[in-house]
Amino acid sequence: MQFIDQVKIYVKAGDGGRGCVSFRREKYVPKGGPNGGDGGRGGHIIFRASRNINTLLDIRYHQHYRAERGQHGMGKDMHGKNGSDMIIPVPMGTLVKDALTDEILSDLIKDNQEFIAAKGGRGGLGNTHFKTSTRQAPKFAQPGEPGDEQNLILELKLLADVGLIGLPNAGKSTLISAISSARPKIADYPFTTLAPVLGVVKAGRFKSFVVADIPGLIEKAHKGAGLGFQFLRHVERTSLLLHLVDISEMAEGDPVKKKKKKTGPPCPLLQKK
Ligand SMILES: Nc1nc2c(ncn2[C@@H]2O[C@H](COP(=O)(O)OP(=O)(O)OP(=O)(O)O)[C@@H](O)[C@H]2O)c(=O)[nH]1
Ligand SMILES: [Mg+2]
Structure with a gap:
């Protein structure tokens, strides 16, 4: 299944219903007064x-996404129905921006x-709310307020x-498949893993922790080399980062002996005068 971790959406909540202008009309009750809901x-x-997504x-x-509008008020002091809320299920760990x-x-x-x-x-108030001793037949009511609208990034x-x-x-995917029941694809070519995979590791009878396997990182990933470094956001919130180093003969060079290469121009602030 495709893994999507960023989307832009537009949401608009429902507008409030209008208040109603109405008067009580009943036999033997002249000038019955306002009754707009x-x-x-x-x-x-x-x-x-x-947790299911x-x-x-x-x-x-x-x-x-647009939520339903509120129903308008009605005569006989009837309140309009509230618009039903729109509930959007999202995965745990979603940031709303x-x-x-x-x-x-x-x-x-x-x-x-x-x-x-x-x-x-x-919702707007009906005309019943605006009656006073000197204004016994208000011929107006409030309009409903518009619902909020926003552009959001999830x-x-x-x-x-x-x-x-x-x-x-x-060997990241190999490790996670050995310690948890996650089964990511494992193969001997680079960039086998294209999307993050989570695995739950059981530690003792009632304890467990979650490990995230992410795509491999290569030098200059910040400039878009390899798969880039977008997926690093998935390990941004972990309490521990485990850097896996291949020490077999297959690996390029000796990871321990490898000298640190200087990259980029030196920082001007650190240069001696
Ligand atoms: N000999 C040996 N081979 C291993 C070991 N761990 C992993 N491998 C092999 O190394 C290859 C790469 O393993 P993966 O687990 O796919 O590596 P990865 O870090 O997830 O790689 P990407 O997803 O491409 O970033 C596979 O062919 C594994 O069988 C190990 O401890 N010893
Ligand atoms: Mg992998």
């Missing part, structure tokens, strides 16, 4: 983290954690305790 609230747009793939194919400012609005880490990304508009950062990093072919 309030409009209903528009539906919210809510993100809910779910692993990628943002579904959202990649559905990027516009404002697309314009890049500000992090929410970090959904726990299962079933919710975040209201756009609030539905408040970014998935996997939640793991240990991150496996290293050169391609170092």
